[in-house]
Amino acid sequence: NAGVTQTPKFRVLKTGQSMTLLCAQDMNHEYMYWYRQDPGMGLRLIHYSVGEGTTAKGEVPDGYNVSRLKKQNFLLGLESAAPSQTSVYFCASNNKNEQFFGPGTRLTVL
Amino acid sequence: DQQVKQNSPSLSVQEGRISILNCDYTNSMFDYFLWYKKYPAEGPTFLISISSIKDKNEDGRFTVFLNKSAKHLSLHIVPSQPGDSAVYFCAADSGGYQKVTFGTGTKLQVIP
Numbered sequence: 001n002a003g004v005t006q007t008p009k010f011r012v013l014k015t016g017q018s019m020t021l022l023c024a025q026d027m028n029h030e031y032m033y034w035y036r037q038d039p040g041m042g043l044r045l046i047h048y049s050v051g052e053g054t055t056a057k058g059e060v061p062d063g064y065n066v067s068r069l070k071k072q073n074f075l076l077g078l079e080s081a082a083p084s085q086t087s088v089y090f091c092a093s094n095n096k097n098e099q100f101f102g103p104g105t106r107l108t109v110l
Numbered sequence: 111d112q113q114v115k116q117n118s119p120s121l122s123v124q125e126g127r128i129s130i131l132n133c134d135y136t137n138s139m140f141d142y143f144l145w146y147k148k149y150p151a152e153g154p155t156f157l158i159s160i161s162s163i164k165d166k167n168e169d170g171r172f173t174v175f176l177n178k179s180a181k182h183l184s185l186h187i188v189p190s191q192p193g194d195s196a197v198y199f200c201a202a203d204s205g206g207y208q209k210v211t212f213g214t215g216t217k218l219q220v221i222p
Contacts, residue, residue, distance in 0.1 A: 004153070031208055040119075042199060042214040043154070058209070090153050094208045097142055101153030 002026055006091050006102035013081045013109045021076040021105050023091030031094035032074040033058070034066060036087040037104075043090065049074055081109045113137045114202050116213035124221050129187040131216050133200030136181065140202035144210065145174060145185050148197045157198070158185070190220045 007022040023032065030051050035043040045058030049068040063085060065077045074093075078085060086109045092099040115134045123129045133143075141162040146154035160167040160174045160183065167174050173186045187194055200213040 033209075035212075040214055042114075042116075043212040045209060045211075048209060092153075097144065097159060097203060097208060098156045099146075099154075099208070099210065101146075101155065103153050104151070 004091055004093055004100050004102040006089075006105050008105060009103065010106050011108070013078075013107065015082060015109060017081050017109075018077070018079050019081065019107075020078075021089055021091075021107075023074045023076070023102060024072055025074075025091075025093040025100070026072060027093060027095065027100065028071070029093035029095055029100075030071070032068065033092045033094070033099065034064070034074065034076045035090045035092065036060065037090060038087050046076065046089075081107075083109045085109050111136075112214070113140075114200055114211050114213040116198075116200055116216050118216050119214070120217040120219070122219045122221060123190045125192055126189045129185075129190045129194065129218055129220065131185040131187075131198050131200075131218065133183045133185075133213055134181060135183075135202050137202070137204065137211075138181075139204040140211075142203040143174070143176060143183050144201045144203070145172075146199040146201060146212075148199065148215070154199055187218075190218075192220050192222050194218060195220045 004025045033048040034046040047066040052071040089105045091102040144159040145157040148154040176183045197215045201210040203210045
């Protein structure tokens with residue numbers, strides 16, 4: 001039982017490049033979330049999903065897209081990366097009121 | 111507009127003493143509150159929670175207190191241990207799809 005895993009762990013992009021972050025969970029959770037963590041800002045919700053095939057915007061969705069084609073996977077895409085998207089990204093899945101987090105992806109956009 | 115506030119960015123406590131981490135919120139719709147602990151280079155992990163129908167919840171060395179009238183909650187760690195050194199996030203949920211709102215975190219250092 002791996003819990004929540006994230007791929008990749010680190011990535012450096014140039015401005016304008018695109019990439020996809022993958023989140024996978026093996027706990028059969030319905031709800032999944034993408035957050036970003038920035039210094040002094042806590043964790044801010046980017047997008048979330050309440051089930052396979054559904055997605056919704058969180059607090060800071062601009063510049064990101066998501067897809068939930070399979071229940072266990074939640075993808076976060078950056079179509080045209082900007083330096084403001086330099087951050088640590090965390091995926092989480094939910095069991096009732098407790099969220100289980102992945103280890104994070106550290107993304108740097110130059 | 112920060113709906114969940116942790117006004118102390120850092121806190122240092124001697125081993126064996128009590129650590130008190132504070133959190134304030136502004137949204138009256140929040141009905142469930144959580145504390146998460148985060149070590150460097152790891153994701154946050156759930157620590158303890160409390161429903162708005164309670165004013166205290168205890169789990170071992172960790173106790174969370176909720177004062178609804180003041181919109182304030184606190185996490186007490188007794189006794190504090192060096193392994194408790196981490197960033198602690200307060201979070202609040204208004205019951206819709208568990209979209210919790212996180213505070214900015216308090217970095218706790220427990221000095222041996």
